[in-house]
Amino acid sequence: MAQYRQHAHKAEMFWDLAQKRYAENGTPFLCMNLVMYTVGHLLEALLAKEGRHPGSPVRGVPHADRGALMRSYLVGEGRLTEADAACYFKLVSDRDTFIDGGIQTRAFVEAYLATARPLISRLQTLVARSEA
Amino acid sequence: MAVLDDHIALSKTLYSDFETSHAASEWPIVVDAGYYAVFHGMEAMSALECRDSYSFADAADILETALRSQGLSERFVQDYRYLFYFRRGALYGAHVPTQSQMKEFARRAKSCFAALQVILDRGVSA
Numbered sequence: 665m666a667q668y669r670q671h672a673h674k675a676e677m678f679w680d681l682a683q684k685r686y687a688e689n690g691t692p693f694l695c696m697n698l699v700m701y702t703v704g705h706l707l708e709a710l711l712a713k714e715g716r717h718p719g720s721p722v723r724g725v726p727h728a729d730r731g732a733l734m735r736s737y738l739v740g741e742g743r744l745t746e747a748d749a750a751c752y753f754k755l756v757s758d759r760d761t762f763i764d765g766g767i768q769t770r771a772f773v774e775a776y777l778a779t780a781r782p783l784i785s786r787l788q789t790l791v792a793r794s795e796a
Numbered sequence: 797m798a799v800l801d802d803h804i805a806l807s808k809t810l811y812s813d814f815e816t817s818h819a820a821s822e823w824p825i826v827v828d829a830g831y832y833a834v835f836h837g838m839e840a841m842s843a844l845e846c847r848d849s850y851s852f853a854d855a856a857d858i859l860e861t862a863l864r865s866q867g868l869s870e871r872f873v874q875d876y877r878y879l880f881y882f883r884r885g886a887l888y889g890a891h892v893p894t895q896s897q898m899k900e901f902a903r904r905a906k907s908c909f910a911a912l913q914v915i916l917d918r919g920v921s922a
Contacts (some may be wrong), residue, residue: 666890681824691813693806697828701887723853723880726888762839762849767802 668712672791675705679784686777692768699773699780700759703752706787707734710743713794727756743790751783799848803840804916807833811909814902823898824887830905831883834876837912838863844919852880867915875904 666674682698685691707730711717714737718729731753738744758776760768768776811833817825839849841863849855856877864873882901885891893901 670890678824681822685825691809691829693810693832694813694825694829698824701824704888720884721851721853723856724851725884763802763806763836764848767806 665717666708666712668709668794671705671709671712672795675702675709675788675791678702678705682777686773689770692770692773693763695773696759696768696776699777699784700755702784703755703780703787704730706784706791707738707752709791710738710787710794731756744786748783748786751779755780755783800840800843800920803836803843804920807836807840807909807912810836814905818898818902823893826898827883827886827893827901830902831879834879834905834908834912837909837916838876840916841866841868841912841919856880868911872908872911875908878904879908 678698678701682695682702685695685698704727708718711730711733716733716737718726718733720726720729731749734744734752735749739746739749755776758779810829814826814829814833817823817829835855838855838859842848842858845862847858847862849858859868859873859876864870879901882893882897886893
């Protein structure tokens with residue numbers, strides 16, 4: 665299991681790559697993923713500080729359990745709000761990995777980033793504060 | 797057939813990202829694009845028979861119960877598992893792949909992508 669420092673480092677790396685790829689007009693599918701990985705690692709950095717690590721369904725990925733832990737520990741303790749949690753679940757559900765709604769466009773990734781940016785900023789502040 | 801076309805187009809776009817990022821040593825993009833290029837190639841194969849994965853577990857099940865008997869080898873099945881868990885460990889977990897681990901990942905991604913192209917070229921033109 666990754667610990668706080670590893671998650672914090674990866675969040676920074678993914679956020680740098682997300683912004684770089686977005687500025688270069690990169691493939692929207694990859695930009696979307698990089699944004700989601702940033703959010704995921706920021707949340708898991710905060711959860712790791714609490715000794716919590718999300719599990720995954722068999723042959724799956726940990727988005728749902730991460731959300732459940734976020735609600736229990738970070739919203740429950742008042743460090744994040746219900747609106748933050750709703751934003752996280754919107755980012756998870758809007759991320760169309762299976763492209764049911766067709767391939768992501770530039771407009772999609774612009775909207776995705778606009779949704780994610782305030783949450784990323786808030787999570788970065790919490791992570792920075794937890795280091796102090 | 798729009799869904800088939802979407803999967804093929806995204807698979808090819810991601811494979812191109814995989815190749816250019818490999819040259820630029822951007823390992824997270826190499827891993828993400830390499831895995832998803834293969835995944836969407838598999839989804840394109842499924843679309844030929846009106847199937848979709850709703851989860852990664854679905855994709856693994858469809859690979860083992862349907863795609864394997866349609867021309868994908870046991871080696872492909874093993875390589876796909878390797879790509880899936882490598883991506884999860886490197887992108888979601890603690891691991892930072894070494895150069896030699898990335899070389900092995902890239903070799904398997906290329907091999908899977910090439911195997912899919914042979915089948916898709918045959919399937920789409922049939």
